[in-house]
Amino acid sequence: MNAGIEGFLQALNAGLLLGAHYGLMCVGLSLIFGVMRVINFAHGDFMMAGMYVAFHLFALLGLGAVFGSAAGPFIAALLAAPVLFLLGYLAQRLLVSRVTGTRVGALEGEGHYAQLILTLGLSLILQSGGQILFGSVPVSIPSDISSEAWEIDLAGGDVVVFVNQARAWGAAIAVALVALLVLVITRSRLGKSLRAAADNVQAALYMGIDVDRAHRITFGLGIAITAVAGGLLASSYPFTPYVGLEYVIIMYAGVVLGGLGSTVGAFWGGLLIGVIQQCSALLLPTQLQNTAIFVVFLLVVFLRPQGLLGRVSERT
Amino acid sequence: MDDIRKMVAPGRRALLAGAATLAGTAAGLGPARAQAPAGGTVKVGLLVPLSGLYARFGQLMRMGAELGVRHVNEQGGVPALGGAKLELLLFDAGDSTEKAKNAAQRMVADHPDLVACSGAYLSSFTLSATEVTERAELPMLTLSYSDLITSRGFRYVFQTSARAGDQAKGALPIMLDLAQQATGKRPETVAILTDNTASSLSFVQPVRDGAAGFGLRIVMDETFTPPLSDATQLIQKVRTARPDMMVMPITVISDVKLLVEKMNEFGLGRGRVPTIGAGIAMAQSDLLQNIRPAQLEGFITVVGNWDAKGQEAMIEEFKRASGEPWMGQNSIATYGDIWIMRDALQKAGRADRRAVAEALRSIDITEGAALYYPGRRVKFDATGLRENAPPVVVQWQNNRPVTVYPRDSATAELFWLKR
Numbered sequence: 001m002n003a004g005i006e007g008f009l010q011a012l013n014a015g016l017l018l019g020a021h022y023g024l025m026c027v028g029l030s031l032i033f034g035v036m037r038v039i040n041f042a043h044g045d046f047m048m049a050g051m052y053v054a055f056h057l058f059a060l061l062g063l064g065a066v067f068g069s070a071a072g073p074f075i076a077a078l079l080a081a082p083v084l085f086l087l088g089y090l091a092q093r094l095l096v097s098r099v100t101g102t103r104v105g106a107l108e109g110e111g112h113y114a115q116l117i118l119t120l121g122l123s124l125i126l127q128s129g130g131q132i133l134f135g136s137v138p139v140s141i142p143s144d145i146s147s148e149a150w151e152i153d154l155a156g157g158d159v160v161v162f163v164n165q166a167r168a169w170g171a172a173i174a175v176a177l178v179a180l181l182v183l184v185i186t187r188s189r190l191g192k193s194l195r196a197a198a199d200n201v202q203a204a205l206y207m208g209i210d211v212d213r214a215h216r217i218t219f220g221l222g223i224a225i226t227a228v229a230g231g232l233l234a235s236s237y238p239f240t241p242y243v244g245l246e247y248v249i250i251m252y253a254g255v256v257l258g259g260l261g262s263t264v265g266a267f268w269g270g271l272l273i274g275v276i277q278q279c280s281a282l283l284l285p286t287q288l289q290n291t292a293i294f295v296v297f298l299l300v301v302f303l304r305p306q307g308l309l310g311r312v313s314e315r316t
Numbered sequence: 317m318d319d320i321r322k323m324v325a326p327g328r329r330a331l332l333a334g335a336a337t338l339a340g341t342a343a344g345l346g347p348a349r350a351q352a353p354a355g356g357t358v359k360v361g362l363l364v365p366l367s368g369l370y371a372r373f374g375q376l377m378r379m380g381a382e383l384g385v386r387h388v389n390e391q392g393g394v395p396a397l398g399g400a401k402l403e404l405l406l407f408d409a410g411d412s413t414e415k416a417k418n419a420a421q422r423m424v425a426d427h428p429d430l431v432a433c434s435g436a437y438l439s440s441f442t443l444s445a446t447e448v449t450e451r452a453e454l455p456m457l458t459l460s461y462s463d464l465i466t467s468r469g470f471r472y473v474f475q476t477s478a479r480a481g482d483q484a485k486g487a488l489p490i491m492l493d494l495a496q497q498a499t500g501k502r503p504e505t506v507a508i509l510t511d512n513t514a515s516s517l518s519f520v521q522p523v524r525d526g527a528a529g530f531g532l533r534i535v536m537d538e539t540f541t542p543p544l545s546d547a548t549q550l551i552q553k554v555r556t557a558r559p560d561m562m563v564m565p566i567t568v569i570s571d572v573k574l575l576v577e578k579m580n581e582f583g584l585g586r587g588r589v590p591t592i593g594a595g596i597a598m599a600q601s602d603l604l605q606n607i608r609p610a611q612l613e614g615f616i617t618v619v620g621n622w623d624a625k626g627q628e629a630m631i632e633e634f635k636r637a638s639g640e641p642w643m644g645q646n647s648i649a650t651y652g653d654i655w656i657m658r659d660a661l662q663k664a665g666r667a668d669r670r671a672v673a674e675a676l677r678s679i680d681i682t683e684g685a686a687l688y689y690p691g692r693r694v695k696f697d698a699t700g701l702r703e704n705a706p707p708v709v710v711q712w713q714n715n716r717p718v719t720v721y722p723r724d725s726a727t728a729e730l731f732w733l734k735r
Binding site: 003006007010011013014018128131135136137138139140142146147148149162164236237238239240242246277278281282285286287289290 | 367368369370371372375512538539540541543545546548549550552553556569570573574577578580581582602605606608611
């Protein structure tokens with residue numbers, strides 16, 4: 001057995017699969033920031049809500065019995081999206097819209113202080129509300145494939161790579177969703193209105209675009225995407241109402257790495273974080289896995305402040 | 317302005333109460349003492365996390381304590397105090413050492429008539445809470461494992477479990493002997509895989525320091541920061557090292573799932589690499605909602621307390637009342653703590669925290685409360701550590717964790733795969 005090569009391939013494989021999940025989370029956050037210029041501190045907690053919705057839909061609809069416990073968790077994750085879209089849509093309509101869009105002109109610091117306080121408040125409400133509603137017992141969506149792997153023999157069986165089936169399917173769904181989102185943003189009328197609202201709110205209004213509606217859809221969509229990412233992880237990762245805290249920093253790092261406001265960049269940022277996190281354990285003590293992420297993060301900020309795919313120039 | 321006054325008012329009252337307590341202390345009177353009237357109630361406290369990340373563990377401790385209070389009261393309360401009933405007061409230690417300390421401060425300021433308390437789940441919480449209870453001369457019983465708890469010269473803290481380091485020193489030779497009996501060959505290599513929490517590090521330190529003395533060679537030694545996002549790299553290292561056994565103390569449920577499932581995925585689970593953990597996470601009932609129990613078969617964990625022969629009726633009642641599939645160390649320990657408090661009150665003859673502490677220092681019982689502690693004897697040494705508290709070894713067998721050591725408490729035999 002060639003331990004060195006096998007270890008590297010195993011780390012790369014784990015990093016790519018996990019990174020695709022991170023990437024999807026980052027895309028949701030990036031979409032909201034890119035279009036609305038809102039730093040959503042409650043994003044991890046909306047992801048938590050998505051995980052619980054997927055968990056309960058799986059049980060209530062008997063998705064395990066209908067689709068099998070291999071496919072059922074993924075169906076549950078996808079079904080959580082419309083529920084969380086609605087939640088995000090309403091949250092934007094009732095709360096976030098008061099400190100964003102055309103109202104920011106009347107607020108101090110272009111509304112950023114109010115946005116910060118509001119989303120932090122939402123985060124606390126979601127965590128505490130989650131604990132009241134769902135309790136503190138860690139749960140996960142039961143899956144037959146969360147501990148099953150495809151064994152890939154290389155070099156005549158000298159090197160064996162285990163590809164976790166749940167993570168692999170989750171990563172494939174994440175990539176497909178990002179591709180679909182890019183298509184929607186670049187090719188559809190809806191995408192055009194979102195891009196117009198992102199580029200210049202006043203100009204978009206003058207052109208007859210309903211910016212508030214664009215923002216509502218953006219917020220709902222961003223949260224729904226991240227909720228799916230959470231749902232995809234929910235079969236291999238036990239979660240509690242506080243799980244958002246564990247991922248929100250990774251989401252921010254991924255979004256900044258990829259380039260603030262760049263949807264595709266956010267996906268690559270998340271993917272890169274997954275790879276760094278897993279491969280760093282080959283060279284550094286495992287305790288420093290997350291430290292390695294932020295060392296690379298700081299290097300990127302230092303050498304390329306706009307991120308991997310971010311734009312250098314200011315928006316018009 | 318009125319709103320501000322309303323917000324300030326309770327704080328001012330608490331401040332005045334605190335000032336009064338301080339004034340009393342300065343005058344040499346000590347904190348206010350309660351003398352329970354015959355047939356009245358005596359207040360005892362439970363300081364555990366009831367909100368935040370660790371709320372689940374606090375809830376389990378609460379269930380055990382509430383059952384203990386009910387049983388004590390049903391069985392006549394404290395006869396020496398005219399049959400006084402116990403009243404349990406709950407205090408939320410939250411999810412940080414700061415919150416635990418603040419809760420302890422509220423507990424001693426608002427309830428000067430409290431005679432004893434139990435808590436505070438995490439060793440770090442217990443260490444900070446006991447800084448407060450020590451000054452208030454309030455006896456605190458704890459299951460927390462850290463070696464530091466009873467090594468600070470404190471007089472009002474009583475540690476009922478074996479300390480983490482002692483658990484490893486006590487359990488490892490037993491494991492090695494059993495392995496030799498089962499396989500005819502003593503394990504020669506060991507992998508250490510631990511998170512970096514205080515109790516886990518205390519557990520692995522004697523293994524690191526004394527591996528050679530146990531006849532073991534360390535072939536892998538990895539420490540990680542919980543919670544893990546993926547266990548692939550760690551288990552890949554185990555696969556490469558091919559140890560005869562693994563020491564793996566883990567404190568977070570999500571890490572248990574990731575590691576156990578990855579071991580099974582890599583063909584190392586279900587006893588193929590005999591694995592010894594430490595602490596409750598590896599035997600928590602919550603695992604049933606997250607891992608197929610068959611995947612846990614054979615995993616061993618060393619804990620401070622677990623169910624034992626002779627507790628069957630109480631455990632059945634607990635299961636019926638709580639809906640839990642078994643009664644783990646957190647619930648049994650607080651149940652037992654309530655009985656120790658009752659025995660101490662009985663010995664003290666008055667509802668006075670200093671007298672209760674004095675009774676705890678001199679208590680030596682092998683019946684009653686002692687039934688709920690491994691070794692079945694409750695006697696504290698000068699530091700407050702329970703003397704000769706043995707480690708309890710628990711192993712997953714037939715989809716549930718069962719006690720396999722000490723032998724007088726064991727409900728099943730330990731098994732070690734022959735290959």
